Amino acid sequence: MFKPTVGPIIGHTTTNHARIFLRGELQNNAPVFAGIRYRRPGEERWSHGVFAKLTIVRDMSDVIALNDLATDTEYEYQAGWFSPMSPVHTVETIQELPLQWPRDIYRFRTQSSKATIPRAYIVGSCRYLRMTAGIPSAPHLGDRIFASITNLAQQAEPPISAMLMTGDQIYVDDLNLFAPDREYKEILSKYRTAFSQPNIAKLMSSVPTYMILDDHEIEDNWPVNESKSDAYLYKNAIAAYELYQASHSPAHELLSSGQINRKLEHYWYQFTEGDIEWFITDSRTRRNLSANDRRILDKEQEQALCKWLIHSPARVKFVVTSVMFYPDRKAHGDDAWRAFPEQRLRLLEIIRTHGIKNVIFVSGDVHGSLTSRLSHSEDPHFEVHTIVSSPLCNSKLLPYAKASTFILDKALARTTTGDYNHELTSKVVSEDNFAHIVVTEGEIHVTYRDRNGKPLQSATIALR
Known part of the structure; x- marks a missing residue:
């Protein structure tokens, strides 16, 4: 063999x-x-x-x-x-x-069946690995951070339960202006190369890894930038995504025979560990950009998410959305939830009016990391947090986000019943990093670490 x-x-x-x-x-x-x-x-x-x-x-x-x-x-x-x-x-x-x-x-x-023990996770996104004519350029730059994650996983207590990769695991469009990948064999080659680098391969062979796509698995700012000729690109990119990212996720149902159902209904999925649950949304391929019903999540997915938020008995509910739920960016924010304010407000009102506690939105995308808190001017019981972790490896062509990148001086949303106000609860990390998240009985502790595993900063979210 x-x-x-x-x-x-x-x-x-x-x-x-x-x-x-x-x-x-x-x-x-x-x-x-x-x-x-x-x-x-x-x-x-x-x-x-x-x-x-x-x-x-x-x-x-x-x-x-x-x-x-x-x-x-x-x-x-x-x-x-x-x-x-x-x-x-x-x-x-x-x-x-x-x-x-x-x-x-x-x-x-395997997972522990104990409900309330401390648990830990790694979150990261945006791993840039440039390839030219099928050959990776300086691949060690896009791989070295995974050695640090592996080192942490080998000694962490509580042990790392899973790695959440929240988008842009590969960049199909890394040379979009010069030689964009459109052919199926080219995209498959990119996945093979990206996932077989030594450090990420070692990490993924031992730590359960959950993935969801973002735009660069297809094309920058998809589907806003979609053209008539992109149907061919989308078909090839999404077929490769299904093989290399969705195939080992809970999006595929486990049959009573013990086999995995090959039929894939959608890319969003849920998984549970003790009293912690994760809902991994597909905030990229089911968008509706029409003026009369703008949606970042399709109706079926929104209904499933709301039902889960209301009825799940989980003590902590993590919602993964590859693009930022909040705060909004001053520029380029129309690729994230900022461009879908009605749907975002519906979710917030569901959480507020049902008194749902300990909801944490987890995302990446912006090439900067931060934590923030959302409150309501007339409802002291409402509180939602976000954890953003990005990038695992940046391109020299793209800037890092910083505090001035975001709209922080006005309410996220204003309604007849009050304003949704937000504030940063950490500094903005403007370098390659990953998030180490530890959930205990009373709090969530978030530590951002650099590519060498050195702590950059920490934030604590009190659980209610």
């Missing part, structure tokens, strides 16, 4: 289930299979291999589901791919072959 050409990537992980993405390589017309075997550390015997047949339709990649795992348990696993001598082999018959597994051993941990 050979090492995966991309992966393994640990995706959605629960108390007894884990999804692992990996890619092999095309072998002329011969069949190709990928496999995973696992055990608890200290055990001599490995599990039976769990296999999948790889096809060119999925770029020789697949997601293997591990089921019936033990709760709050560390596992070690091996992953690889091979092409058997006989062309008639199936997923069932290759189980009997005496395989030589790759030596690399990876580790992951």
